Amino acid sequence: xxxxxxGWTIVFDLDxxxxxxxxxxxxxxxxxxxxxQLDPVSLDSIRMMIGDGAKALIRKGxxxxxxxxxxxxxxxxxxxxxxxxxxxxxxxxxxPFDMCPETxxxxxxxxxxxxxxxxxxxxxxxxxxxxxxxxxYFSATVGGDALAIKKPDxxxxxxxxxxxxxxxxxxxxxxxxxxxxxxxxxxxxxxVFVSFGYxxxxxxPYDRLRSIDHWQxxxxxxxxxxxxx
Numbered sequence: 001x002x003x004x005x006x007g008w009t010i011v012f013d014l015d016x017x018x019x020x021x022x023x024x025x026x027x028x029x030x031x032x033x034x035x036x037q038l039d040p041v042s043l044d045s046i047r048m049m050i051g052d053g054a055k056a057l058i059r060k061g062x063x064x065x066x067x068x069x070x071x072x073x074x075x076x077x078x079x080x081x082x083x084x085x086x087x088x089x090x091x092x093x094x095x096p097f098d099m100c101p102e103t104x105x106x107x108x109x110x111x112x113x114x115x116x117x118x119x120x121x122x123x124x125x126x127x128x129x130x131x132x133x134x135x136x137y138f139s140a141t142v143g144g145d146a147l148a149i150k151k152p153d154x155x156x157x158x159x160x161x162x163x164x165x166x167x168x169x170x171x172x173x174x175x176x177x178x179x180x181x182x183x184x185x186x187x188x189x190x191x192v193f194v195s196f197g198y199x200x201x202x203x204x205p206y207d208r209l210r211s212i213d214h215w216q217x218x219x220x221x222x223x224x225x226x227x228x229x
Contacts, residue, residue, distance in 0.1 A: 003110060003222070003223035003226065004110060004111055005107060005110045005111045005112035005222070005226065006110075006112075007111070007167065007170050008111070008112055008113065008166075008170050008172065008226055009112070009113040009161045009164055009166030009167065009168075009170065009171040010107060010112050010114050010115070010171070010172050010174060010222060011115050011116070011117045011157050011160055011171060011172065011173045011174065011189075012114065012115070012116050012117070012174045012175070013116075013117065013174065013175035013177070013180050013197075014116055014118035014120055014128065014129075015050050015051065015118065015120060015176075016050060016051070016177065016194070016196075016197030016199065017174060017175050017176045017194050017197055018096060018097065018100055018116070018134065019094055019095065019096050019100075019128060019132060019134070020094060020095055020096070020097055021050070021128065022043060022047050022094075022198065023043065023093035023094060024086065024089055024090060024091065024092055024093045024094045025046065025050060025057065025086065026041075026043045027085070027089060027092075027093065028054075028082050028083075028085045028089070029041065029046060029057055029058065029061050029082065030061075031081070031082075031085045032058060032061070032078050032081045032082040032085070033061050033065065035077075035078070035081055036067070036078075038061075038062070038065040038067060039064075039065055041064050045064070047198050048199070049061075049198075050198040051119065051176075051177050051179060051198055051199055052119065052179075053119060053120070053121070053144060054082050054083060054086070054121075055074055055075075057082075058074055058078050058079060058082060059074070083124075086124070087124070087127065090127050090128055090131055091127075091131030091132050094128065094131075094132065096134060097215050098215060099214070099215040099216050100134075100215050101133075101134065101137075103215050103216075103218050103219060104134070104137040105137070106219065107219065107222070108137060112222075113164055113165065113166045114137050114138050114139065114164075115139055115140045115141070115142075115161065115163070115164040116129065116138050116140070116141040117142050117151065117157050117160040117173070117183075118141070118142075118143055118144060119143075119144035119150050119151055119179065120143055120144055121143050121144060121145050122141070122142070122143030122144075123143070125141055125143045126141060126143075129141060138164070139163075139165055139166075140160055140163040140164035140165075142156065142160040144156075147159055151179045151180060151182070151183040152178070152179045152182035152183045152186065153183060154183045154184070154185070154186030154187030154188070154189075155187070156183060157171070157173055157183050157184065157187045157189065158187050168187070168189075171187075171189050172189060172190045172191070172192065172222055172225050172226065173190070173191050173192070174191070174192040174194065174218070175192075175193065175194070175197075176193070176194045176195075176196070176197020176198055176199050177197065177198060177199025177200070178199055178200060178201060178202050179199070180193075181201055181202055181206075181209070182202065185206065189208075190208040190209070190210075190225035190228065191206065191209045191210075191225075192209075192210050192211075192221045192222060192225065193209060193210070193211040193212070194211075194212055194213075194215075195211055195212065195213045196213060208228060210224060210225060
């Protein structure tokens with residue numbers, strides 16, 4: 001039986017939750033490392049590096065090459081190189097996870113207000129959603145540089161709900177990493193963890209949490225959490 005989500009705001013993380021962005025981030029990182037004549041990192045290894053921003057990704061790539069990290073070089077050279085390549089190819093290899101668009105369509109038809117809360121830079125998040133024709137589903141997108149705070153601060157989620165015209169008292173967070181989980185706990189919101197993404201849970205008990213391994217299970221998890229509240 002379909003659930004009525006009228007009055008509910010569902011807040012989604014972007015990378016590893018809505019979209020498989022790892023291939024394009026992988027290409028941009030290896031392009032940046034190649035500029036320093038460093039060895040590339042594997043796609044499998046980069047999946048667990050995603051989530052803290054481009055500079056953190058570059059630092060991890062340098063660390064894998066056992067290279068001393070120079071923050072000035074990152075700021076002035078490597079980060080711009082990464083961003084230029086990534087923007088030019090931002091949705092060349094990235095794609096929504098299986099059944100993501102179809103599920104978003106159904107959730108909207110059931111009255112849900114959908115938003116995006118991501119630590120990805122605002123303009124990059126908007127380009128990904130636009131490039132994959134996903135922006136039409138969301139009433140608000142709030143990136144990691146749009147506010148003075150970002151996840152794991154729960155205020156990032158609360159502000160996203162408000163910008164989307166929703167009520168923080170009737171909201172659910174969906175994400176793939178501990179930053180999403182901690183932010184949801186901080187905001188005192190139910191949380192759906194997607195196990196197919198780029199992170200992991202904190203393993204701390206939380207009775208307002210559900211875990212899924214495919215988008216086909218999203219509606220059921222959200223319905224259960226909405227009924228709890």
